[in-house]
Amino acid sequence: MDKNDTSLSIKQALKLASSMLLKVTQYPKKEALILLSYFLCKDEVWLFLHEDSKIKNSDGYFNLIKRRANEEPIEYITKKVSFYSEEFFIDYGALIPRPETELLVDEVIKLAKNFKKEINISEIGIGSGIISIMLAKNIKNSKITATDTSIKAIEIAKKNIEKFSFLDKIKVFNSSYLDCVEEKIDIIVSNPPYVANDYEVEKPLHYEPKEAIFAGEEGDEILKNIIHVAKKKKVKYLACEIGYNQKDSIVELLDKLSFGEYYFYKDLSGFDRGFVVST
Ligand SMILES: C[S@@+](CC[C@H](N)C(=O)[O-])C[C@H]1O[C@@H](n2cnc3c(N)ncnc32)[C@H](O)[C@@H]1O
Numbered sequence: 001m002d003k004n005d006t007s008l009s010i011k012q013a014l015k016l017a018s019s020m021l022l023k024v025t026q027y028p029k030k031e032a033l034i035l036l037s038y039f040l041c042k043d044e045v046w047l048f049l050h051e052d053s054k055i056k057n058s059d060g061y062f063n064l065i066k067r068r069a070n071e072e073p074i075e076y077i078t079k080k081v082s083f084y085s086e087e088f089f090i091d092y093g094a095l096i097p098r099p100e101t102e103l104l105v106d107e108v109i110k111l112a113k114n115f116k117k118e119i120n121i122s123e124i125g126i127g128s129g130i131i132s133i134m135l136a137k138n139i140k141n142s143k144i145t146a147t148d149t150s151i152k153a154i155e156i157a158k159k160n161i162e163k164f165s166f167l168d169k170i171k172v173f174n175s176s177y178l179d180c181v182e183e184k185i186d187i188i189v190s191n192p193p194y195v196a197n198d199y200e201v202e203k204p205l206h207y208e209p210k211e212a213i214f215a216g217e218e219g220d221e222i223l224k225n226i227i228h229v230a231k232k233k234k235v236k237y238l239a240c241e242i243g244y245n246q247k248d249s250i251v252e253l254l255d256k257l258s259f260g261e262y263y264f265y266k267d268l269s270g271f272d273r274g275f276v277v278s279t
Pocket residue numbers: 094095096097098101124125126127128129130131147148149150153175176177191192193194211212213222
């Protein structure tokens with residue numbers, strides 16, 4: 001080993017990087033490792049087996065660590081996100097999928113069991129594509145139409161749809177609500193923006209698209225519009241994710257419209273997280 005070589009070994013770089021991430025994550029060692037694995041294009045086992053090897057251009061690695069230390073979500077740095085045990089592409093312009101949205105997918109998979117023939121499902125606000133793709137994967141007799149008002153989100157969704165080979169099963173349109181969908185719809189599903197415009201979100205959310213998070217003065221405006229769209233389209237089922245404190249205003253509208261029977265489901269922390277209406 002060259003005594004004048006001041007570059008860091010993998011072990012030294014990981015130690016320093018972990019210390020730089022202490023304030024932003026509960027898992028500094030793990031995230032330092034994920035980012036080094038991403039930077040060097042080597043898996044974690046390789047890194048452990050070569051922990052005394054020197055890193056060329058460690059500045060590049062520490063630039064990633066500085067971005068993370070500045071609270072940029074790790075998913076936007078590595079361009080990867082896990083949802084429903086699958087790995088998806090993610091980038092700025094689409095919301096980073098949240099684990100609780102898996103519950104919404106579960107609800108729609110349950111509803112699909114009530115259909116014997118082909119099911120037409122429409123998703124409002126496809127984002128990165130995670131919901132439509134997991135439904136296409138788990139509901140063999142499904143045909144899916146999805147919309148989003150964001151062109152960037154649609155580009156990201158299309159990459160994922162192609163990755164999972166569902167180009168023939170999921171059609172995506174740059175449209176608001178279901179404005180461009182003419183055909184009969186059996187199930188509408190949506191995880192829409194549901195945060196009030198003046199709500200002060202934490203710094204990591206500043207990296208995510210505003211149009212995926214904020215929905216108006218109250219926060220439930222888009223959810224309510226979706227309920228009206230579903231009623232007008234005479235769908236059999238509507239399934240939506242909601243904010244933890246929005247149950248009452250949704251119940252009020254569903255009752256006012258006499259839309260059908262409904263129930264709310266909770267997330268793993270016990271908060272109301274979504275509802276399903278059957279007509
Ligand atoms: C909370 S994100 C959900 C993304 C993805 N479905 C998920 O669960 O991770 C909401 C998405 O709805 C889109 N959106 C907002 N208003 C919309 C509208 N009126 N019609 C269609 N999509 C809309 C946003 O661009 C964003 O991609």
